[in-house]
Amino acid sequence: MGIHQAVNSRHDDPAGHDAPDKVVVCGVSKAFAKGGGELAVLEAVDLTVQDGQFVCLLGPSGCGKSTLLNIIGGFERPTRGSVTIDGEEVARPDPRRVFVFQEYGIFPWASVWDNVALGLRHMKDKAAQSEIVQRYVDLVGLGGFERTYPMELSGGMKQRVEVARALAVSPDVIYMDEPFGALDSLTRLQMRSELIRIWQAEKKTILFVTHDVDESIQLAERIVVFTARPGRIRDVVTVDLPHPRDLGSAEYGRVKNHLYELLGVSHTI
Numbered sequence: 001m002g003i004h005q006a007v008n009s010r011h012d013d014p015a016g017h018d019a020p021d022k023v024v025v026c027g028v029s030k031a032f033a034k035g036g037g038e039l040a041v042l043e044a045v046d047l048t049v050q051d052g053q054f055v056c057l058l059g060p061s062g063c064g065k066s067t068l069l070n071i072i073g074g075f076e077r078p079t080r081g082s083v084t085i086d087g088e089e090v091a092r093p094d095p096r097r098v099f100v101f102q103e104y105g106i107f108p109w110a111s112v113w114d115n116v117a118l119g120l121r122h123m124k125d126k127a128a129q130s131e132i133v134q135r136y137v138d139l140v141g142l143g144g145f146e147r148t149y150p151m152e153l154s155g156g157m158k159q160r161v162e163v164a165r166a167l168a169v170s171p172d173v174i175y176m177d178e179p180f181g182a183l184d185s186l187t188r189l190q191m192r193s194e195l196i197r198i199w200q201a202e203k204k205t206i207l208f209v210t211h212d213v214d215e216s217i218q219l220a221e222r223i224v225v226f227t228a229r230p231g232r233i234r235d236v237v238t239v240d241l242p243h244p245r246d247l248g249s250a251e252y253g254r255v256k257n258h259l260y261e262l263l264g265v266s267h268t269i
């Protein structure tokens, strides 16, 4: 634990979040075998996420964002370094932590209700189970669609089912890998504000991968900006703007310019 505490102190959150450290990534590098050689994907990544924080991982395509999320989630092992959650090293996936992906992971043969209930099927107290399912169906705005099947839902509604299913198991960390990437831009905006509302109500730790600068500013308390592959942390930007965020404000524009600078791209064309 000592070594991780030393790392934490270097990554104190400037926003003054005094919640305990939840996820600690310490010196993580990852290389994949490629045609007899190696492909370096992540290099010396150090990151601390506090309990209840909403953190976006932002970087260009192929910089290793999904790989890092998979390492934190226990689906991949780092080549070097370690990840701990609540001080325990992550070595495998853990049911207390859930992933929400872009691809629709809900089951087409199951109703909204049954999809959300999936992670609770072990519960013996069926009344308590029903209460939880209803609570999250309502929270994501799908009340009235409990008996509907995925083929009758829009893309945004399907993503809401995924979010409800993830929340229903009462996870302590939620990993989201471009969950709204396949949605049209209006639905994406709406899903972001709904996600913030849910995060504020549920106080979960969320690690959210995106390559969309606006998405990261709309959502995150902290934005971890990566370089191109091999991904290293370029900087961690604190977004100290109250929700709902005013996308037209001068401060929003300043954060956006700063992020584009860090990413090394011009956003005037």
Ligand SMILES: Nc1ncnc2c1ncn2[C@@H]1O[C@H](COP(=O)(O)OP(=O)(O)OP(=O)(O)O)[C@@H](O)[C@H]1O
Pocket: 032, 033, 039, 041, 059, 060, 061, 062, 063, 064, 065, 066, 067, 068, 211, 229
């Ligand atoms: N299992 C794997 N085996 C070999 N190479 C992999 C594997 N997973 C990822 N890579 C490589 O690692 C690099 C980073 O991939 P990753 O999916 O983490 O990027 P990303 O930042 O999530 O990109 P995007 O924004 O496009 O999703 C890519 O070059 C990819 O080809």
Ligand SMILES: [Mg+2]
Pocket: 065, 066, 067, 177
């Ligand atoms: Mg990815």
